[in-house]
Amino acid sequence: MDTDQLIRTLAADNAHRAPRVGAMLTMALLVAAPLSILIFATFLGVRHDLMSAMRNPFFDMKFAVTLSLAIPAIIVSLHLSRPEALLRGWGWLLLLPVGLLAVAIGGEMMMAPAMPMTMRLVGKNSRVCLSAIPAMSLPLLAGALFGLRHGAPSRPALAGALAGLVSAGLAATLYASHCTDDSPLFVATWYTLATALVTAIGALVGSKVLRY
Amino acid sequence: MRGREDEWTGLMRSAMAGDDAAYHRLLRAVTPVLRAAARRGLARAGQPPDQAEDIVQEILLAVHLKRHTWDSEAPFAPWLFAIARNKLIDALRRRGRRIFVNIDDFAETLPGEAPQETASAGEVAAQLDTLPQRQRDVLQSIAVESASIKDTAAKFSMSEGAVRVALHRGLSALTAKLRDH
Numbered sequence: 001m002d003t004d005q006l007i008r009t010l011a012a013d014n015a016h017r018a019p020r021v022g023a024m025l026t027m028a029l030l031v032a033a034p035l036s037i038l039i040f041a042t043f044l045g046v047r048h049d050l051m052s053a054m055r056n057p058f059f060d061m062k063f064a065v066t067l068s069l070a071i072p073a074i075i076v077s078l079h080l081s082r083p084e085a086l087l088r089g090w091g092w093l094l095l096l097p098v099g100l101l102a103v104a105i106g107g108e109m110m111m112a113p114a115m116p117m118t119m120r121l122v123g124k125n126s127r128v129c130l131s132a133i134p135a136m137s138l139p140l141l142a143g144a145l146f147g148l149r150h151g152a153p154s155r156p157a158l159a160g161a162l163a164g165l166v167s168a169g170l171a172a173t174l175y176a177s178h179c180t181d182d183s184p185l186f187v188a189t190w191y192t193l194a195t196a197l198v199t200a201i202g203a204l205v206g207s208k209v210l211r212y
Numbered sequence: 213m214r215g216r217e218d219e220w221t222g223l224m225r226s227a228m229a230g231d232d233a234a235y236h237r238l239l240r241a242v243t244p245v246l247r248a249a250a251r252r253g254l255a256r257a258g259q260p261p262d263q264a265e266d267i268v269q270e271i272l273l274a275v276h277l278k279r280h281t282w283d284s285e286a287p288f289a290p291w292l293f294a295i296a297r298n299k300l301i302d303a304l305r306r307r308g309r310r311i312f313v314n315i316d317d318f319a320e321t322l323p324g325e326a327p328q329e330t331a332s333a334g335e336v337a338a339q340l341d342t343l344p345q346r347q348r349d350v351l352q353s354i355a356v357e358s359a360s361i362k363d364t365a366a367k368f369s370m371s372e373g374a375v376r377v378a379l380h381r382g383l384s385a386l387t388a389k390l391r392d393h
Contacts, residue, residue: 001269001334001336001337001340001355001356002265003243003265003268003269003272004240005355005356005358006269006272006273006336006355007236007239007240007243007272008236008354008355008358009351009354009355009379009383010235010239010272010273010276010383011232011233011235011236011239012232012354012360012361012379013276013376013379013380013383014227014230014232014235015230015232015376016376016380017280018277018279018280019280020280021280021281081281082281082282082283082291083278083281083291083294083295083298084286084290084291084293084294150280151278151281152274152278152281152295152298154294154297154298211302211391212274212277212278212298212387212391
């Protein structure tokens with residue numbers, strides 16, 4: 001087929017309209033979310049002292065941190081789904097959860113500690129945290145990658161890593177309502193490790209499936 | 213330069229609004245620029261320029277299938293060149309690897325046997341043959357016989373909608389095959 005013939009064929013297909021990447025990503029995440037919620041409901045569930053926990057600002061802080069990861073990661077991943085887009089000027093959005101955690105750790109340092117620092121850091125749920133967040137992330141990660149496949153990222157591994165951050169942020173939001181460790185030190189350690197794992201998986205898979 | 217790129221942006225806006233003729237003109241207008249870039253890239257990588265047309269066709273397919281990622285408020289040229297650069301890098305990388313594999317293949321063949329020449333042009337045409345019958349018929353009718361969608365529908369006793377679906381699926385499948393093979 002010569003190039004003029006190909007061009008004629010493409011022009012004949014001009015009427016085809018694809019949905020925007022944002023719509024695809026939203027849809028894919030909405031399809032994947034019930035699976036993650038099912039894992040949550042089956043193995044974890046909401047913590048029993050939820051009512052009293054909600055009076056603890058460090059409990060609320062966990063959601064601020066996880067959502068300040070998930071939402072900016074969605075925004076940046078959609079930005080990067082355009083071929084000419086650069087991370088420059090957008091990357092700082094991903095530092096929001098880091099900043100929030102730093103403030104929270106500082107706040108906790110200034111209060112009279114209920115437990116020694118090492119106990120707050122190690123917590124009681126580190127192992128559950130390290131397995132539950134990645135497990136609940138996987139369906140969401142698959143959804144995010146599926147949605148972003150609709151885009152045209154110039155750096156597939158980076159876009160895949162962003163998909164990892166999206167899914168880890170959302171899974172961690174679920175997990176935060178189960179976990180009784182509310183210390184920002186615990187969050188900064190174990191949530192971060194779990195997120196890093198999911199992000200690495202996302203980058204690895206993304207480098208394969210997000211090429212267009 | 214500036215005027216040319218503004219013209220492209222205008223054509224692409226019309227194309228996205230449903231003007232097939234504007235889209236056709238745009239693709240024809242950008243093709244020589246893409247071809248020159250592909251030749252330059254191949255030359256810089258020390259590869260024969262006769263593969264440029266394959267790369268041009270791959271870029272055009274990617275432009276077509278990813279045009280929904282273009283923001284109609286933004287200029288068209290940076291978007292186009294980003295896609296072209298990505299596809300060119302991909303193609304050079306793949307050809308580099310394939311040449312390496314060919315050397316290995318060659319080492320295992322009997323001495324005296326001529327090495328397989330890498331396909332020069334016509335990768336799209338070659339992959340076309342691997343498509344399902346209906347998609348291939350529709351693509352061939354529109355591309356090679358320059359039939360309209362309406363005529364193609366009549367020829368294969370399909371509805372126009374079915375022709376459009378087969379056409380789009382065929383182009384998507386073609387792109388996936390070119391990428392993964």
